[in-house]
Amino acid sequence: MKKILFATVLTLLMFSSCSNDNDNQSSIPLTQAEIDDLKFLREEEKLARDVYLFSYNKYQVSIFNNISQSEQKHMNSILNLMNKYGIPDSASTEIGVFNNTDLQQLYTALTTQANISLIEALKVGATIEDLDINDIDDFISNTNKSDILNVYDNLTCGSKNHIRSYTSQLSSNGETYIPQFISNEYYITILNESNGGCGNN
Numbered sequence: 001m002k003k004i005l006f007a008t009v010l011t012l013l014m015f016s017s018c019s020n021d022n023d024n025q026s027s028i029p030l031t032q033a034e035i036d037d038l039k040f041l042r043e044e045e046k047l048a049r050d051v052y053l054f055s056y057n058k059y060q061v062s063i064f065n066n067i068s069q070s071e072q073k074h075m076n077s078i079l080n081l082m083n084k085y086g087i088p089d090s091a092s093t094e095i096g097v098f099n100n101t102d103l104q105q106l107y108t109a110l111t112t113q114a115n116i117s118l119i120e121a122l123k124v125g126a127t128i129e130d131l132d133i134n135d136i137d138d139f140i141s142n143t144n145k146s147d148i149l150n151v152y153d154n155l156t157c158g159s160k161n162h163i164r165s166y167t168s169q170l171s172s173n174g175e176t177y178i179p180q181f182i183s184n185e186y187y188i189t190i191l192n193e194s195n196g197g198c199g200n201n
Contacts, residue, residue: 030085034148037139038082039090043100044135045074045155046091047107048128053095055114055121063169067125067162074158077151084147122169126177129163132156133190134181157198160190167191 030038049071056064079089090099096111098104110128114121136156143149167177179187 028145030087030145031142033142034145035085035087037142038078038085038087038148040100040103041135041139041155042075042078042082042089042091043098043103044132045071045078047098047103047110048132049075050095050107051110051114051124051128054111055124058115059118059121061118061121063165064121064125067165070158070162074155077154081148081151119170119173119175122166122173123175123177126163126166126170127180129159129166130177130179130181130187132159133163133186137182154198157196160193161195161198163187164191164193164195 049068052064052068052071055061056068075091079091081087082089092099096107098107110124114124133156136152136159140149140152143152163177170177178184182190
């Protein structure tokens with residue numbers, strides 16, 4: 001009986017310790033780099049969603065609609081972190097409008113390319129996921145907070161699923177995608193992996 005009681009108490013103490021670690025971690029203010037990364041990523045995920053909505057409206061191909069919904073979940077995950085740490089939302093509620101001028105210019109360039117043809121729209125999709133993976137890999141080095149890292153891991157997992165989907169669609173149409181941001185070796189590794197569940201993303 002004493003052994004059972006001891007094991008129960010030990011389990012509760014371990015759970016309490018983990019919970020306290022999370023609470024203590026969230027009470028530590030974010031660095032400016034962490035804040036900047038979250039604000040940028042919130043709009044970058046919006047960029048993906050908005051471009052895919054543009055492509056879906058033009059071509060009515062389900063891959064764009066399906067992945068745009070996933071990007072909305074990514075946006076929500078980042079917003080949850082921003083709310084948790086008291087960071088004002090950096091994203092406009094208007095589709096195709098961005099507060100970050102670089103992302104605004106990128107949206108214009110990508111939708112112009114996507115407007116050319118379905119193949120170009122699929123290449124745009126692969127390009128966006130390529131960029132997302134590369135950027136999140138950089139952002140990971142700017143934080144040690146487990147809640148932020150967990151979201152980054154889920155977003156990277158989702159982007160890998162998406163780039164595999166766009167690559168598959170391109171291959172079915174006799175086209176290939178050449179990575180522009182991640183290395184070709186990393187890209188090939190991603191293609192050879194199986195799709196992951198990626199948490200809620």
